[in-house]
Amino acid sequence: xxxxxxxxRAKRRTASKQQRQAQLIKATIxxxxxHGLSETTMATVxxxxxxxxxxxxxxxQSKERLLEETLIHVVxxxxxxxxxxxxxxxxxxxxxxxxxxxxxxxxxxxxxNKLAVWFAFWGESRSxxxxxxxxxxxxxxxxxxxxxxxxEVIRQGGYKVRAGHVATGLLAMNGGLWLDMLxxxxxxxxxxxxxxxxxxxxxxxxxxxxx
Amino acid sequence: xxxxxxxxRAKRRTASKQQRQAQLIKATIxxxxxHGLSETTMATVxxxxxxxxxxxxxxxQSKERLLEETLIHVVxxxxxxxxxxxxxxxxxxxxxxxxxxxxxxxxxxxxxNKLAVWFAFWGESRSxxxxxxxxxxxxxxxxxxxxxxxxEVIRQGGYKVRAGHVATGLLAMNGGLWLDMLxxxxxxxxxxxxxxxxxxxxxxxxxxxxx
DNA sequence: ATAGTGAATGAATGATTGTTCATTCATTGA
DNA sequence: TCAATGAATGAACAATCATTCATTCACTAT
Numbered sequence: 001x002x003x004x005x006x007x008x009r010a011k012r013r014t015a016s017k018q019q020r021q022a023q024l025i026k027a028t029i030x031x032x033x034x035h036g037l038s039e040t041t042m043a044t045v046x047x048x049x050x051x052x053x054x055x056x057x058x059x060x061q062s063k064e065r066l067l068e069e070t071l072i073h074v075v076x077x078x079x080x081x082x083x084x085x086x087x088x089x090x091x092x093x094x095x096x097x098x099x100x101x102x103x104x105x106x107x108x109x110x111x112x113n114k115l116a117v118w119f120a121f122w123g124e125s126r127s128x129x130x131x132x133x134x135x136x137x138x139x140x141x142x143x144x145x146x147x148x149x150x151x152e153v154i155r156q157g158g159y160k161v162r163a164g165h166v167a168t169g170l171l172a173m174n175g176g177l178w179l180d181m182l183x184x185x186x187x188x189x190x191x192x193x194x195x196x197x198x199x200x201x202x203x204x205x206x207x208x209x210x211x
Numbered sequence: 212x213x214x215x216x217x218x219x220r221a222k223r224r225t226a227s228k229q230q231r232q233a234q235l236i237k238a239t240i241x242x243x244x245x246h247g248l249s250e251t252t253m254a255t256v257x258x259x260x261x262x263x264x265x266x267x268x269x270x271x272q273s274k275e276r277l278l279e280e281t282l283i284h285v286v287x288x289x290x291x292x293x294x295x296x297x298x299x300x301x302x303x304x305x306x307x308x309x310x311x312x313x314x315x316x317x318x319x320x321x322x323x324n325k326l327a328v329w330f331a332f333w334g335e336s337r338s339x340x341x342x343x344x345x346x347x348x349x350x351x352x353x354x355x356x357x358x359x360x361x362x363e364v365i366r367q368g369g370y371k372v373r374a375g376h377v378a379t380g381l382l383a384m385n386g387g388l389w390l391d392m393l394x395x396x397x398x399x400x401x402x403x404x405x406x407x408x409x410x411x412x413x414x415x416x417x418x419x420x421x422x
Numbered sequence: 423a424t425a426g427t428g429a430a431t432g433a434a435t436g437a438t439t440g441t442t443c444a445t446t447c448a449t450t451g452a
Numbered sequence: 453t454c455a456a457t458g459a460a461t462g463a464a465c466a467a468t469c470a471t472t473c474a475t476t477c478a479c480t481a482t
Contacts, residue, residue, distance in 0.1 A: 015429085017429095020429085020430095033337055033338070034338060035338050036334070036335040036337065036338035036339060037249055037334060037335070038248055038249035038335060039338070041468085041469065041470080042469075042470060042471085043468095043469085043470095051430075051431090052430060052431045052432060053431075053432060053433090053470095053471090054430075054431060054432070054471080054472080054473085055429090055430065055431080056470090056471095057470080057471060057472075058429075058430075058431095062470080062471085063469095063470060063471090112337070115337075116334075116337040116338075119330070119333050119334040119336075119337075120334040120335070121334070122330050122333075122334060122390060122393070122394070123247070123248060123327075123330040123331040123332070123333060123334025123335070124247040124248070124249060124331070124334070125330075125393065125394055126244055126247065126323070126326075126327040126330075126393060127244070127245060127246050127247035127250070127327075128247060132394055135394055136394050136395050139394075161410065161414065162410075165406070165407045165410050168388075168391065168399075168407055169384055169407050169408075169410070169411055171387065172383075172384045172385075172386070172387025172388045172390070172391060172407070173380055173383045173384040173387055174383075174387070175383070175386065175387035175390055176382065176383025176384055176385070176386035176387040177379075177380075177383045179333060179383070179386055180379065180383060182333070182336065182337060183333070183336055183343055183346055183347050183350075184347050188379075195376070196376045196379055196380050196383070197380075199372065199373075199376050199380070200380055200411070203372065203414055203415055204414055225447090225448060225449070225458080225459045225460075226459085228459095231459090231460095252438085252439065252440080253439080253440060253441085254438095254439085254440095262460075262461090263460060263461045263462060264440095264441090264461075264462060264463090265441080265442080265443085265460075265461060265462070266459090266460065266461080267440095267441095268440080268441060268442075269459075269460075269461095273440080273441080274439095274440060274441090
């Protein structure tokens with residue numbers, strides 16, 4: 001009888017396409033965080049993944065596609081986390097709003113390496129239509145959801161603010177707080193940033209503020 | 212008698228060091244906006260300036276120094292504008308606060324090309340100590356001024372908010388609004404952005420809000 | 423065992439890059 | 453008018469880059 005196949009060897013030279021692609025995308029994130037996007041090369045990525053030079057073209061055809069897939073990965077992960085948060089939050093619109101605002105400071109999302117990736121691609125978005133499309137479509141959907149929630153909270157509380165302004169302002173503030181965490185993590189922790197973001201929400205919707 | 216020298220010829224082949232450096236920095240800004248930082252080369256910059264290949268090394272020694280000087284230029288210009296706004300604004304702390312918040316949407320500062328430069332360097336800041344230093348020192352000084360003004364407004368109005376939170380939140384929100392203007396200028400004008408920023412201030416300091 | 427399959431390698435290639443420097447040319451003082 | 457000065461040029465160079473592909477090697481089916 002042959003050995004069970006369920007437990008793979010410690011050192012596998014070959015892996016499934018999915019595994020390798022995920023591995024390379026993670027290596028790309030580390031490389032962008034360590035070297036910056038403009039000095040991220042096929043060599044830095046493959047070295048970060050402890051694989052050979054040609055591996056990227058084998059799995060992604062080109063460097064450009066690898067970078068796009070990396071951006072898509074980060075954006076999709078973000079979307080998936082806020083969707084889950086939306087579902088598992090309390091029923092009231094305000095509770096959902098607070099839960100969504102907290103996603104930006106979630107352990108899974110708010111990692112310094114990943115923030116570096118966001119800003120790296122934002123920095124190139126002006127000149128790269130593909131990057132810009134991915135980013136704008138992502139934020140558009142998120143903003144629409146936020147705006148809807150704000151509208152409901154405003155209706156319930158009779159507030160005199162515009163839903164679009166609050167949603168856009170919240171989104172913008174959280175993005176700006178990401179920058180603070182990226183540039184000076186010693187002076188801005190995720191928890192501090194979340195407090196600032198939450199205190200904005202409380203200020204706008206005082207009647208709903210819980211704590 | 213010789214001709215007057217005050218009126219230079221239309222086509223001057225040589226120019227003063229200052230003029231050339233300023234010209235090259237402007238060309239760099241355009242190149243970053245058009246091609247992105249990672250595809251901004253000595254060739255794209257010198258071509259954008261309608262000058263020859265070697266001109267940059269002549270005036271800036273290296274590409275790296277040109278990029279640093281470009282960042283310093285944009286950061287200094289920003290500082291100079293908010294300093295002027297601070298001086299020429301009304302005497303009250305709240306008036307100064309509104310004036311400072313408006314600087315981010317000023318014609319001189321809030322140009323799409325320049326926003327692209329800010330985000331391009333922010334995107335590389337994680338891996339480039341020099342960029343990070345320039346950016347953090349700039350924002351630190353600005354934040355301190357904003358925090359001081361917020362403290363005074365809070366004291367006057369007896370508000371129950373933390374000055375540091377408001378200053379940091381305002382700074383972050385304006386930065387995030389810059390991103391909206393950079394990525395989708397059709398959906399976010401400078402005026403709209405300023406309204407959102409101002410409505411944040413009004414919400415925090417309702418007793419001071421003028422209009 | 424063994425042949426067959428395709429994942430992974432890494433040296434080689436051509437294109438692109440930043441930098442150098444001998445040369446050209448506009449400008450100025452005598 | 454004519455040297456003298458130094459700003460500007462652009463061809464040449466070495467280094468670095470993304471990409472290719474013949475070869476190697478791990479794994480699977482027979």
